[in-house]
Structures are given as structure tokens and as C-alpha cells.
Amino acid sequence: MNTTYFAELSRQLTxxxxxEQEVAATVADxxxxxxxxxxxDAGEEFGAPDVFADRLTHRDSGERPGAGDETWKWTSDIYTDRLLLNQYGAEGWEVEGIDFAGRFVCRRSPGAxxxxxxxxxxxxxxxxxxxxxxxxxxxxWEVCGRWLHMTYFKRPLAATDGPAAELTHTPAPPARHVFFSAKxxxxxxxxxxxxILLVLGIGFDVIDLDRPGVHYGILAAAAVGGLAGWYGVKRDITRGTQSPHHREAVTEP
Incomplete structure (x- = not known):
């Protein structure tokens, strides 16, 4: 069933x-x-192929960028995404979606x-x-993007601030596109x-791979470390990582 869905989506995107190359890369992801x-079920997750194709090509009603619109794509980690979304949202950037590279796709219209x-x-x-x-x-609130088990919502500040939410001056578009936190x-x-330590240990015979049980020990340590890391990231996502007013330094790679 999903194979039929992806074939129809490819046809709609084309x-x-x-x-063609972009269609293939998009559908492959x-x-x-x-x-x-x-x-x-792909249909349940993404919606009808023609509607999903409209979203991917910005052809659904009201989503096609205007001639003078500013566009910007950027990415961050889970420790700074909410902070930066609201920081740049306050500068008028509206998230239209998240692409398959995990980047927030933003647009800002001229004028009001x-x-x-x-x-x-x-x-x-x-x-x-x-x-x-x-x-x-x-x-x-309305959905503006999904990534793995995370769903992002947006709403205009006019919902709470009224006319005060309108910007009279907009900063220049950010030059940066990647934001990684210290954590x-x-x-x-x-x-x-x-x-590196594992490779050096094996290379200098500190870790003897010929000893019985060493392979299993390495695999067990890797599994425990992987599970611990996965649990820690999942916990951070669930609990959140910073308050709306916390400002953490972020850097480019």
C-alpha cells in the first residue's frame, strides 16, 4: 500500500x-x-498524495511565497530549538515546515x-x-512541522498581544543557518x-581482541553507552531543556 502511495506522490511532485532528482531524494527519505x-500507513501520516505534494512544493492555498518574501532555512539541536524559534518568531519569521534535512523552513512577508x-x-x-x-x-495553535516524535506548533502573537504583535521594524535576515549548543x-x-580511545587501545594492544570475552565486553559497553545516551536525549526532549527566558550560547560548527 505504501509503495503505491510513494509512486503516486512521485507522479504528483513531478x-x-x-x-526529477529532487523528487527521488524526497521520496527516498x-x-x-x-x-x-x-x-x-503513509496516507495516515502524510495525508493524500496530492495534498502532501502541494505542501512540499508550497502550492497549498496561502503558502506560495510572494515576490518580495524573505525565506530562510536553519537548524539547531533539541537544547536550543524552542529558544531560537521564539527569538526569531519575535522578528517576524513564520515557520512553514521542517524539511527532510531537519531544517526549519521560514518565511517573512514584506510590509506589515x-x-x-x-x-x-x-x-x-x-x-x-x-x-x-x-x-x-x-x-x-497550529502545526507547523514534525520531526521524529516532536511536533512543533505556531501561532501569531496577535492571539495574545493584539495589535502590539505587529512589527514596525524588521532586522535583516540572519546570516547563520546552523546553531549548536554547548551541551x-x-x-x-x-x-x-x-x-578515539577505543581505536588507540586496540592499536597499541591495550585492549587484546584475542582474549576470550573481549569482543562481548566491547559490544556490551557500546550497547550500554548507546542506551544511556538514547535515554538521556529522550528524557531531555520530554522534559524540555530550557525555560522561555533562558538564553544559551550557540555556535556554528
Missing amino acids: ARGMP LPGYLAESGSP VMRWEYRREITQGAKVRDALTAELAPDG YRGLIAVFAVSV
């Missing part, structure tokens, strides 16, 4: 003018995303620019996401050092 989301606010929720499965979307809708870089550094 009909909308998406280059979808099965992995579907597996991560926990949904067995409205400020936006964002929130992140954990939604495992389409039913949970639909229920939460319905619960938040009366307060003006994220620290985790990457720990992982890299662990791999």
Missing part, C-alpha cells in the same frame, strides 16, 4: 515541476521518516510583519498528534573521544 514516526510564538510537543503517532492539535486549536557539542565530543 507534475508540479519538482526536478520518506520510508525512514515513516518508520521513526511509528505510523505504518506579525510576530510569532512557538511550542514543541511530544506526539507519538497520528492519533495522539491529531488529538493534541484539536486541543490546542481553540487557543490559536550538544559536549555530547559529540564525548562520543568522539570514546571512539
Whole structure:
């Protein structure tokens, strides 16, 4: 059933003018995303092929960028995403979606620019996401992107601030596109050092692979470390990582 869905989606994307290579890359990414989301049915997860194709090509009503619109794509880790979303939302950047590289796709229209606010929720499965979307809708929240088990919502600050939410001056578009926090870089550094020490230990015979049980010990340590890391990241996602007013330094790679 999913094979038929992806074939039809490819046809719809091609009909909308998406280059063949981009169509192939986009569709190739979808099965992995579907597996991560926990949904067995592509139609349930993404919607009808023609509607999904409209979203991917910005052809749904009101989504096609205007001639003078500013566009910007950027990415961050889970430790700074909410902070930065609201920081740049206050500068008028509206998130239209998350692409398959995990980047927030943003647009800002000229003239009267409205400020936006964002929130992140954990939604495992389409039913949970639909229920939460319905619960938040009366307060003006709407889905603006999904990544793995995380769903991002947006609403114009006019929902709470009224006319004061309109910007009279907009800063220049950010020059940066990648934001990594100190904590994220620290985790990457720990992982890299662990791999280097393991390789050096084997290379200098500190770790004797010929000894009985060594292979199993390495595998067990890797499994425990991997599970611990996975649990820690999942806990951070569930609990959140910074308050709306906390400002953490972020750096480019």
C-alpha cells in the first residue's frame, strides 16, 4: 500500500515541476521518516498524495511565497530549538515546515510583519498528534512541522498581544543557518573521544581482541553507552531543556 502511495506522490511532485532528482531524494527519505514516526500507513501520516505534494512544493492555498518574501532555512539541536524559534518568531519569521534535512523552513512577508510564538510537543503517532492539535486549536495553535516524535506548533502573537504583535521594524535576515549548543557539542565530543580511545587501545594492544570475552565486553559497553545516551536525549526532549527566558550560547560548527 505504501509503495503505491510513494509512486503516486512521485507522479504528483513531478507534475508540479519538482526536478526529477529532487523528487527521488524526497521520496527516498520518506520510508525512514515513516518508520521513526511509528505510523505504518503513509496516507495516515502524510495525508493524500496530492495534498502532501502541494505542501512540499508550497502550492497549498496561502503558502506560495510572494515576490518580495524573505525565506530562510536553519537548524539547531533539541537544547536550543524552542529558544531560537521564539527569538526569531519575535522578528517576524513564520515557520512553514521542517524539511527532510531537519531544517526549519521560514518565511517573512514584506510590509506589515506579525510576530510569532512557538511550542514543541511530544506526539507519538497520528492519533495522539491529531488529538493534541484539536486541543490546542481553540487557543490559536497550529502545526507547523514534525520531526521524529516532536511536533512543533505556531501561532501569531496577535492571539495574545493584539495589535502590539505587529512589527514596525524588521532586522535583516540572519546570516547563520546552523546553531549548536554547548551541551550538544559536549555530547559529540564525548562520543568522539570514546571512539578515539577505543581505536588507540586496540592499536597499541591495550585492549587484546584475542582474549576470550573481549569482543562481548566491547559490544556490551557500546550497547550500554548507546542506551544511556538514547535515554538521556529522550528524557531531555520530554522534559524540555530550557525555560522561555533562558538564553544559551550557540555556535556554528
